[in-house]
Amino acid sequence: QVTLKESGPALVKPTQTLTLTCTFSGVSLNTSGMRVSWIRQPPGKALEWLALIDWDDDKFYNTSLKTRLTISKDTSKNQVVLTMTNMDPVDTATYYCARMNYYDSSGYVWGQGTLVTVSS
Amino acid sequence: SYELTQPPSVSVSPGQTARITCSADVLPKQYAYWYQQKPGQAPVLVIYKDNERPSGIPERYSGSSSGTTVTLTISGVQAEDEADYYCQSVDSSGTYVVFGGGTKLTVL
Numbered sequence: 001q002v003t004l005k006e007s008g009p010a011l012v013k014p015t016q017t018l019t020l021t022c023t024f025s026g027v028s029l030n031t032s033g034m035r036v037s038w039i040r041q042p043p044g045k046a047l048e049w050l051a052l053i054d055w056d057d058d059k060f061y062n063t064s065l066k067t068r069l070t071i072s073k074d075t076s077k078n079q080v081v082l083t084m085t086n087m088d089p090v091d092t093a094t095y096y097c098a099r100m101n102y103y104d105s106s107g108y109v110w111g112q113g114t115l116v117t118v119s120s
Numbered sequence: 121s122y123e124l125t126q127p128p129s130v131s132v133s134p135g136q137t138a139r140i141t142c143s144a145d146v147l148p149k150q151y152a153y154w155y156q157q158k159p160g161q162a163p164v165l166v167i168y169k170d171n172e173r174p175s176g177i178p179e180r181y182s183g184s185s186s187g188t189t190v191t192l193t194i195s196g197v198q199a200e201d202e203a204d205y206y207c208q209s210v211d212s213s214g215t216y217v218v219f220g221g222g223t224k225l226t227v228l
Contacts, residue, residue: 039219
């Protein structure tokens with residue numbers, strides 16, 4: 001069974017950098033076709049895609065947030081990491097990682113999410 | 121970038137059919153996906169590639185596509201179907217992910 005679990009700080013201060021980790025079990029990040037996205041959802045609001053990384057290390061970012069985001073993976077730990085700089089209270093949200101198979105377009109399977117609050 | 125347009129809310133009585141639409145110019149060229157999200161829970165995939173149903177999703181969930189609009193249909197709605205539903209697709213390059221604004225399904 002493939003599982004994803006997000007981890008990171010529950011509270012960050014404005015202007016700080018957020019680092020979130022998505023840990024996979026049951027599948028290798030090197031698996032051909034593995035695509036992993038980060039998605040967030042402010043309280044009571046809609047989903048917003050942030051970034052994705054592919055099995056071959058291609059990376060793509062939400063154009064409106066691109067300057068603040070970095071996505072990477074550590075295959076030895078089977079983890080995907082997202083950093084977001086210059087955090088603001090409007091970035092308060094539940095952050096999800098999700099995986100899909102690029103080759104069969106089977107849709108995203110999500111982790112449980114982690115709530116991040118930005119406050120001084 | 122572009123947007124996927126969904127109605128903010130849909131209401132139906134138990135046993136009726138609910139239809140939730142999602143519109144965008146890119147939809148004739150790219151697949152659409154539908155996710156169900158209940159309060160306090162992560163989204164769950166209910167339809168992929170416009171009209172395919174993942175294993176474990178009840179048969180009352182179906183998807184269809186016509187031109188620039190895709191539709192999620194829930195037949196014989198049950199109280200447990202009350203949730204937010206999001207459509208998702210990608211841009212014309214096939215890479216950048218986009219979500220609709222979500223539709224709150226209320227079972228009266």
